[in-house]
Amino acid sequence: MLVRAQNRLLATFIVLQLACGDLVRNLIGWGPWGALSGITLLWALFALRRSGASWHWLPAPLLAFVGVAAATLIVTPHPLATLLGVSLLLVHVMLAVLLATLPLDALLDVLHRCLQGLLIASLAFEIVVALFVQGPVYPVWLEHSSGLPMIPWSTGGIFWGHRIQGITGNPNLTAMIALLALIVAIGRQRAGLDRRLWWLWTALPVVVLALTRSMTVLAAAVVVLLSFWLVYTWRRRPRGAFRPAVMISAALLAVLVAWAVGNWDRVVEALGREASMEDRFQIWAGALEWWQGSPLLGRGWMGYWMPWVEPYDRLGLQDGIVYLQAHSVWVDVLMQAGILGVLAWAWLLASTIRGAARDLAEAPRGAGPIAAVPLMILIAEAVQGIAESRPLIELGIVLLVVFAVRQQRARVELGRLQTMAFPLPLHPGE
Template sequence: MPGQSRRTFLATWIVANAACGDAVRNVIGYPAWAAMAVATFLWVGIELVLLRVRLLRMPVPVVAFAAMALVSAIWAISPAWSLVGSFILIGTIASALLIASLPYRVILDVTHWTLQGLLIASFLFESLVALVLRHPLFPLWSDYPPDASGELHWSSGLLFEGGRVQGIMGNANLLGMVALIALVIAGCRAAAGLDRWWPIWVALPVLAHVVTRSATVLFATAMVAVLTLLVVCWVRWRGAIFYRIFGIAVAVGLLCIGLLVANWALVTDFLGRDADMTGRFDIWGRVIDLGLTSPVVGVGYLGYWLPWVPPFDSLGEMHGMVYLQAHNVWLDVFMQLGIVGVLVWGAVQYRAVANSLGTLYRAPVGQRALNAIPLLLWVALFVQGLAESRPWIEFGMMLLVIFAIGPLRKQIAPRAPRTEAMTIVG
């Protein structure tokens, strides 16, 4: 298999597993998933060696974040598992490097078709559970009792009953976020005239968005929609007209935020959520309290909380259910890596959004639709990170690193073939 074809196949495998990691763990369990992840990371390492990657040219914030996570094992609550978490983080960053080595159009194709495939698989999976099994399905490796909480279901089988749908991810919020990312890419590809059957690829993520009913993704979608409108205005009108439109958008946005805060109880009732955001306020309080025991450098990196590592096995307990994340990226970073980690994480975010803006700004007129994708996805991940910790693990982290790499793509992968498609360097 030729080099680029082999790396494209590997990139597809990585995206599929990163976007639905919970599904893989639900089928084969944590030990087998860990072995598969190690094998994948080793393959990624071999490919990066063949590409002669110059690690010294990596973005400093990304390297600093990975280095701090690794060093934090020295003072971590659980040093051994902190090293495991750091290994997964480094493997995730390496995987993002490999994907970034591909031409931009190939990256879009891989991501687009993989996510659309996951959405199709989710609807087929939910149909199977609803029509054939006709009862909730738990992770295959588990022994939960039949009356266990719906939060533990892989699928509740409610596709045709109007209930929230989890898809093969086993989580409605994750399925909703995959749908939003797929919608952004499909919409931009449609605007660029790449897909003849674009209505299907736009409608599918919209439908997935509707059946998941994720409040977090709903807010993220609203922000992406506003930014899309601003990008369209920027492309059509430059100078004073655009700045007036931008000013009006900011003013309206602040007004909407004020109205949401003032009528928070009504908003959460409309969304079918508790006023404390399904217990998030309590979890945030516990996370902050634990972080304040070591506010400068945190209690040690772990990434996504492992259910067998104390105190994380009970830190997110709420109404008899244990949640394995802080439900806020910034608070999770503060707890695990302290104020220093938050500053480094902020630098990674700045690098990613600066590159994304540069990609759009420098794009030729006919290529702006595709080159707007990084900026739109960054906004979606940023908003998701206010209520979820997912943007700093698995697929979210991969996308962020790819955006942060940006202008160094040619230096990181000097052998990558040049194409007529625009690259992440803009």
């Protein structure tokens, strides 16, 4: 299926803005970023009207999750912020529906170009800062006169063993972009789409993963690579080989976890992190304490915390720096949308992963590598969500919804074809 150039251009613009929102905010601040997002929304609305998309493409788990998020308006102590959060969630769903109109190979091509481009730009940015600035660079729009600690956009220490933060200004975000790029690159290489430069598109994300040293994303990368091996064994090896492969993978994962726990100090030292998880535990404790005031529906859907809303302006305060997430999807959803929100999110995530696995099982032999990519992306987001809240916003939530919508769209179109079919008479005259 041919995809018009303007559709690819819009999809590229959407993916870039979702993947590097921190970059735009570091450059121009929240206000202009909001205006740019508004322009993207208007463009997407115009394209969506002409795309032939249908509300029937929205699966029940997604509707349940959005419904619970909207219902938190009943109990929230900050209705305007919750209304804005729910509106942003609806915008993300709309953008996902628009992206879901693309064929899978076209969508993955857009992801490939955008993510690899961001990795190249991240390395170039870090090298330029190290060579010419030779010190930390801070977001352009921040006020230095406040006296509060600030997280630098880049430390300028790529040649001195410092963790790089990339052009996004966030090492964990840059690392996740690298992992997604690696997943897409492996799928494309196995499908024979990148015959000449496949080694570059595979090596570049690995280098960035090593330089960002994100513990959560590295753990997700290990799970994804084991999952790729299991999928390969499942589809390409004799049936009797799959069960031993599962047992070997489980044993290998258990050994790695046990080794990491037993050598925790050395692991975190190698990653340039602190051995204590006290800061994260404190954020979780604060979020759970705030949730206890409204267990069923939570404190109001917000997605990424809004720093001008109390108590989010201090809930994640650590060493003078305000973190705007609970550092766990599950804690964040519980706090914002309560027990009902957690159940709806679990339904959405589990059903989408199950649907991706079913699509892979039903894919023709030659289409298997491309069909495996959505499943691997969903597995990566599921692991990341244990200790990060990024899957709830921007590219994370949009990719989840894209794959959920694509699965529901396929079911709707199959049902339509079955409705159009009619039985032929078994005997003349019947």
